[in-house]
Amino acid sequence: DVTSAESVVSMASAFPLMSEHRVVSVKNFEKYFSGRGSKKTEEKSPFAKYFQSPQPSTLLILRSTASELNGLSGAMGNSKQSEKGQKKLASLKFPYNVLLEKAACLEFPKVYERDVPSWIARRLKEKGREISPEAAEFLTAKVGTSLRELNNEIEKILIFLQNKKKITDEDISAVVGDSRVYNVFELQKAIGSRDLPKALDIMFHMIAAEKQEILIISMLTRYFIVLWKLSEAAQQTKNHYELSRTVGISSFFIPEYLGALQRFSLNQLNNAFFALRDADLKIKSSNLPADVILQQCFISIVSP
Known part of the structure; x- marks a missing residue:
């Protein structure tokens, strides 16, 4: 109507x-x-x-x-x-x-499929980053042409790369993975939901496809650092944009992180840091398979 x-x-x-x-x-x-x-x-x-x-x-x-x-x-x-x-x-x-x-006029022209890689490059340039043409094509192939989905993946890439200025197809592969289901961001989402079966399934696929145990440890450690910061910041303000600036992630992801924070007490967050530290030491110093070490780590983090 x-x-x-x-x-x-x-x-x-x-x-x-x-x-x-x-x-x-x-x-x-x-x-x-x-x-x-x-x-x-x-x-x-x-x-x-x-x-x-x-x-x-x-x-x-x-x-x-x-x-x-x-x-x-x-x-x-x-x-x-x-x-x-x-x-x-x-x-x-x-x-x-x-x-x-x-009146003021703003036009939002349709971005055609052939122009998506150029759109990705412009988007990253606005954020002070540069992406190779191959990497932009690779990201398009992995994610598709939905600008909303692409923007979400770009935010994840920026979180992962932190201060790195030049983005390559190897970086895209590390973040997005060979599958949009089996990658480190879906893994941390499963951990944040305390969904152990899903977290293990994603981890096993990631390890089988490509040795990514160090990436997994690094990103999960950063994930819990953000949750720890958020636990303090959320007591001062409920504004998602202010929380975003304080903890260093896009405001788009704040609801997801706040949801995870409700499932972890401060003691459980602290336990997660110890579990990840122990897993990192074992991966670097023992002969145990990485998937076995990470499985033990995830059980320690997710178990009540």
């Missing part, structure tokens, strides 16, 4: 309650103007009067997929194409011609 234009204008015109601002977000704004734009359309539209004198305390967000807007922000943002942008602006009909003269 589409909220009527009159209702949208009424909500946007209202004063906020118990706050300084009111946010009104409208999806599929183009559906209010399904016909050809004309002076008659403008005169009849409830939006016309509101656009002339909008409510200062309202943040009105209008989301549109109208095809005539495609490429507009790129054309207007490029000085070499400013003339093209002005021509495009002049060709627009109501309501877009009025809006683009008075």
Whole structure:
């Protein structure tokens, strides 16, 4: 169901309650103007009067997929194409011609499959990192073309690499693994859920596919360090962005870590550090198979 234009204008015109601002977000704004734009359309539209004198305390967000807007922000943002942008602006009909003269415009163009590796490279460049073309292609092949999923994997890669600037396909393989099911991040999620069968299954697959015992110990140690920091920080604030800055992980992962924290007492966190330290020493100094050592370690961490 589409909220009527009159209702949208009424909500946007209202004063906020118990706050300084009111946010009104409208999806599929183009559906209010399904016909050809004309002076008659403008005169009849409830939006016309509101656009002339909008409510200062309202943040009105209008989301549109109208095809005539495609490429507009790129054309207007490029000085070499400013003339093209002005021509495009002049060709627009109501309501877009009025809006683009008075409001800010942000365009989120579709990223096609062929452009995904370039998107990955730009995303990492924004974070001060560089990725090889081969690694970007490899990440796309492993994760797929969902930008949400890719962004999640990029956040994991940044956690894993910490201060490393150049990202290679070996780094991608270490983090994402040969499978999106059997990798170190799924492993730590299973440990955080105290799901021993799943944790062992992932670990056995990782060890069988490639010797990753040192990576497993390193990342699980870092995981429990973050949980320890979070146990203290969460007593000071519930704001996920503040917690993110304090413990050094993306705010996207804070709910997952808070969930894990509810399953581990401080004594159990402390026990996890001892178990991981002992496993590290045994892997480096004994002849026991790594999977046997890690199995004992996981049992010690997850058992009540």
